[in-house]
Amino acid sequence: MKKLYIQRYTDNQRITHWLVVVLFGMAGFSGLALFHPNLFFLTQFFGGPQWTRIVHPYFGIGVFLLFLFMFVMFVGTNLWRKSDTQWVKAAPKLVLDGDESQMPPVAKYNAGQKLVFWSMTLCLLVLLVTGLLFWQAWFATSVPIPVQRIAVLLHALAAFVMSLTAVAHIYAAIWVKGTLPAMTQGTVSAGWAKRHHQLWYRDKVRQPADTAGH
Template structure:
């Protein structure tokens, strides 16, 4: 009988549920937002029952997404500050895209690309919330000066573009690095995967400085 691999828990069930809940609500907000943004995308409004329902539900779903994302952001806040190794990792982007990971500095729980994505989403989603409230009819917009509404609409659209672009890159990177999707579905990664992609995090786990072990 072959020996089962030694697995490391990367995400417990609560983190995985939160992640996928944010992902689903973000997609609903993004598609409904595109339906409201330009007539060419209006067909997407059928996802939420047509134009009127899309206009009503879009901001409410956005608020739900923000609350769920806030919980996720607070959970992983401390893991996403850039270090000296992260800055060196970014300077060696040629080695990153050519998968020459042996030349890169040891990576912690997240690499510099993942950390930049985290902060991009934090800023973008916060701006989407603030500007969304300012232009929310009929609750808040009637009390906001028209000049501020115009600025808010522009910032809202730009923030949405950045967030959607970031999500596309995030999905591509998750598919590109084999094992990443499994980490967010099953919650575990192999010891070899951890050692290859997140060596510094692996070393801390082996030393017992942080938790992460599950033997299956």
């Protein structure tokens, strides 16, 4: 029997996603190079220590601006609903026992994906604002030293949370079989959609949903 595929992302959405991934990697590794002496060797990949310090903020601004496009494209489908709270409550049973029976039907994104989206949004916002505050080349001279110190701390904290979020995001994309083609090819199988995003699937195949309000 022929396998059916459903479009999940447009080419533009996928290009933006992968550009964010590349720039996020560059910002992340150049940031780590500046974070601890043990990671100083990473500076060689960015043209040496001076260049690493120069380019890191621009990579960061690049990630932020590109993510802004993703934010506008995806915010509507990532708004929190009542059923998402229900999903979070039932999630431990799914993760620990593989029991899917308590999970409410899901639209385009489940609550886990939504939490990733909002965590990334918040972390990038904190990274941008705090980064600007201690950017020596431009703004730092007009920012009081104690404010800069707090900004450095929050910058590192947001980078840490963002990295954990990215690891969780990548792990989930691999763990839930059939998810990766959504971002590599733009399509998912109808079986995947029906199993993991029932309400979105129904919407896509234009069948009346029997669960209102999702």
